[in-house]
Amino acid sequence: MTRKWVIILLIFVLIIFGSSLRTMAGCKSDCRDEYETEVESCKDLYDDPGEAGELKMCIDDAKSEYQSCIDECES
Numbered sequence: 001m002t003r004k005w006v007i008i009l010l011i012f013v014l015i016i017f018g019s020s021l022r023t024m025a026g027c028k029s030d031c032r033d034e035y036e037t038e039v040e041s042c043k044d045l046y047d048d049p050g051e052a053g054e055l056k057m058c059i060d061d062a063k064s065e066y067q068s069c070i071d072e073c074e075s
Contacts, residue, residue: 031069038062 042058 027073028070031066031073034069035062035066038065 039059039062042055042062046052046055046058
């Protein structure tokens with residue numbers, strides 16, 4: 001009887017762990033999608049060569065937000 005409960009417990013733990021991994025992967029995918037959208041928005045907003053500095057700052061901000069999003073997914 002004890003062995004049966006150990007097997008059931010292991011199966012339960014594996015199901016929870018697998019679900020958690022799928023959720024984290026979805027979260028990271030959402031972060032990546034948001035980052036790509038923000039970078040495209042930056043490129044559209046600052047398309048003049050004279051705005052290269054603003055474009056870099058905009059993309060740097062998007063990278064920072066992306067990293068924050070990833071950090072939230074992993075916590």
